[in-house]
Amino acid sequence: MNVIEDLRQRGMIQDIMPGTEELLAKEKVAAYVGVDPTADSMHVGNLATIMLLVFLQKYGHTPVALVGGATGMIGDPSGKSAERNLLDEETLLHNQKGVRAQLEKLLDFDTEANPARLENNYSWFKDMGALDFLRNVGKHLTINYMMAKDSVKSRVETGLSFTEFSYQLIQGYDFYHLYKNGGVKIQMGGSDQWGNITAGTELIRRMDGGEAFAFTCPLITKADGSKFGKSEGGNIWLDPNQTSPYKFYQFWMNATDEDAAVFIKRFTLLPMDEIEALIAEHEKAPHLRALQQKLAEEITVMVHSRDAYDQAVRASQALFKGSKEDLMALSKSELLEVLEGVPTHTLKRDSHGDSLDMVSFLSTETGILPSKSEAMRSLKANSISINKEKVAEGSEITEKDLLNGEFILVQKGKKNKFLVILE
RNA sequence: GGAGGGAUUCCCGAGCGGUCAAAGGGGGCAGACUGUAAAUCUGCUGCUUCGGCUUCGGAGGUUCGAAUCCUCCUCCCUCCA
Numbered sequence: 001m002n003v004i005e006d007l008r009q010r011g012m013i014q015d016i017m018p019g020t021e022e023l024l025a026k027e028k029v030a031a032y033v034g035v036d037p038t039a040d041s042m043h044v045g046n047l048a049t050i051m052l053l054v055f056l057q058k059y060g061h062t063p064v065a066l067v068g069g070a071t072g073m074i075g076d077p078s079g080k081s082a083e084r085n086l087l088d089e090e091t092l093l094h095n096q097k098g099v100r101a102q103l104e105k106l107l108d109f110d111t112e113a114n115p116a117r118l119e120n121n122y123s124w125f126k127d128m129g130a131l132d133f134l135r136n137v138g139k140h141l142t143i144n145y146m147m148a149k150d151s152v153k154s155r156v157e158t159g160l161s162f163t164e165f166s167y168q169l170i171q172g173y174d175f176y177h178l179y180k181n182g183g184v185k186i187q188m189g190g191s192d193q194w195g196n197i198t199a200g201t202e203l204i205r206r207m208d209g210g211e212a213f214a215f216t217c218p219l220i221t222k223a224d225g226s227k228f229g230k231s232e233g234g235n236i237w238l239d240p241n242q243t244s245p246y247k248f249y250q251f252w253m254n255a256t257d258e259d260a261a262v263f264i265k266r267f268t269l270l271p272m273d274e275i276e277a278l279i280a281e282h283e284k285a286p287h288l289r290a291l292q293q294k295l296a297e298e299i300t301v302m303v304h305s306r307d308a309y310d311q312a313v314r315a316s317q318a319l320f321k322g323s324k325e326d327l328m329a330l331s332k333s334e335l336l337e338v339l340e341g342v343p344t345h346t347l348k349r350d351s352h353g354d355s356l357d358m359v360s361f362l363s364t365e366t367g368i369l370p371s372k373s374e375a376m377r378s379l380k381a382n383s384i385s386i387n388k389e390k391v392a393e394g395s396e397i398t399e400k401d402l403l404n405g406e407f408i409l410v411q412k413g414k415k416n417k418f419l420v421i422l423e
Numbered sequence: 424g425g426a427g428g429g430a431u432u433c434c435c436g437a438g439c440g441g442u443c444a445a446a447g448g449g450g451g452c453a454g455a456c457u458g459u460a461a462a463u464c465u466g467c468u469g470c471u472u473c474g475g476c477u478u479c480g481g482a483g484g485u486u487c488g489a490a491u492c493c494u495c496c497u498c499c500c501u502c503c504a
Contacts, residue, residue: 223461256460287458320459374452377467381453413453 003059004215009272010265012052014191016215017201023185023213024061028114031056031186032064032178034071034171034193040098041239044251045229047303048220050106051267052188053116057107058269062114064184065103066174067096070125076151076167076196096120102238106302119182121174137173138166140206141199149195168199175200179212191216220266223258238303245304246341249312250415252296253289257282260291268298314338319409319417324388332404339409344419347408355396358384368410368418378412385411 004021007013023029033049035042042050053063100118107116146152146168152160175197178184187197197214204212220228229236236251237243243251255263261279264270270278282291300309318326318338330338345366362368362375362384369375378384379393386401387409401408408420 250459254459257458258461260460285458286460289458289460292458292460316459371470373470374468378453381467383453414459416452 003055003061006059006272007052007055007217011262012055012217012266014216014218015194017198017213019211020186020213020215024059028060028062029186030062030064030117030178030182030184031188032066032119032175032184033188034066034068034174035099035103036068036071036076037092037095037099039237040095041237041242042099042102043229043235043237045220045235047238047267047299048217049189050103052217054106054269056188057114057116060114062117063107064117064119064178064182065107066119066121066178067099068121068174070121071167071170071174076164076171092122098239102303117182119178121170121177124177125170133169133173137169137176137203137207140203141169141172145202146199149199151192151195168196169203171196172199172203175212176203176207179204179210180208186213186215188214189216190219192219217266220262223256240304240308244341245300245308246312246315248304249296249300249309250316252299253292253316254415255292255295257286257291260295264291264295264298268295268302270294270298311337311340315341319411322388327387327403327409330403332406335404335407339417339419342417342419344421346421346423349422355398358391358393358395358397361397362410366410366418366420368412368420383413 002021002025004013004016004024031053033052035046035050050065053065057063103116103118109116109118146165147156149168151168152165155164175184175187187200189197194214194216197216201212201214204210222228235243236248238248240248252260252263260282264275264278265272268275278291278294282289296312297309300312315338318330319342327335345368347361347366356365358379359372359375362378363370363372369378376393379391382390382392384391386397387403388411397408402422403409406422408422410418410420412418
């Protein structure tokens, strides 16, 4: 089986240029995807195209990640309805460092045969003058050609700056540069990048008479139409400091059946027959959630580590399955270890005798909920649990509620957990 | 430059000068049912010392009383030049 065949089975091929599959079957080649350094960490959304690199490497080809230091300064109009803000050089540099560290976990940069490579287009754009660019690059594509791109067409009505308009040229030149100097023959990306990518192959043809190839993967959509990669708290980041491994693990555990079946194909390296078997197993006994569990395991281990995964599982066991007694039985260090990654709030020990009314405890004293009204509402809705036991309106927090003399586990609904530490 | 129309709570959108913290929808949160799923049903969705308090683009004004009337300002849209 070749990469394309594999990717196709996983639903990861959207558009593909004729000849791409043949090329990949015939020889080992280098292919790249661009990563926008808009933050100092990638999020699960970025993971979709990074997986293309991962698969590529698995099949013996050379994956190249292009961090868009230069393109990040321009802003891609694709899929954007409004002009983007430009980032300054310092921020971009900082972001690139973060992204690089994460890529190193997903791709093998040290293997002998086909080590992954990281490029930064800032290195070839920073010294290029405007005149050079216009004469040597801009000359090769017509306005008519560029205007025909969807990303441009959709913005003509509402307005599009020259800067964003020229984005496809910049990105196209990236491909040309990598083709010419890095032996890269294929560009990949999300399907929204198709227009930019073909600008690149076109440029290579016109500037050099060369032939380059490309393919894209479908953008990830969830069954209910909501945006992939977000949860209540915002983006799901790969950086454990921004999204704890526990939360990361939970994100995947919470995938719907339908989504999990898609995700496991796209985000794990599990062979397809194994995946098919899992899906079948899951259909027979959906309540066991074998699919979500495997999905969460594979991705958490890959992005974080086996340890972080084990940790997340322990925390989830305690939080979802455990009883009050189980919690009470844990020592302080066990408790802290198990609840690693659960949002923490502190409570001042002094000044309120030995009991505290529930409303103040939830709002003003710990900040778990933003206002007393909100706390009141949640209590009325019967959604608050203290140490796994539902509490009613008007109840109080007392010494007896403390686990190990200093902790309280608060839950709002089924999924929102908070650890309160008494100081 | 001229003539009109508009700006409302997270979003869309309704709103006789009092009974409007403001219809309705969306979204969000929660409860029930389940499987930490989907679908469905239900409730909640400004703050509060529960007396009230602060909200309807901004600043003033009229009035016992304004989101609703008047004046000026800002921004947006349409039409004419």
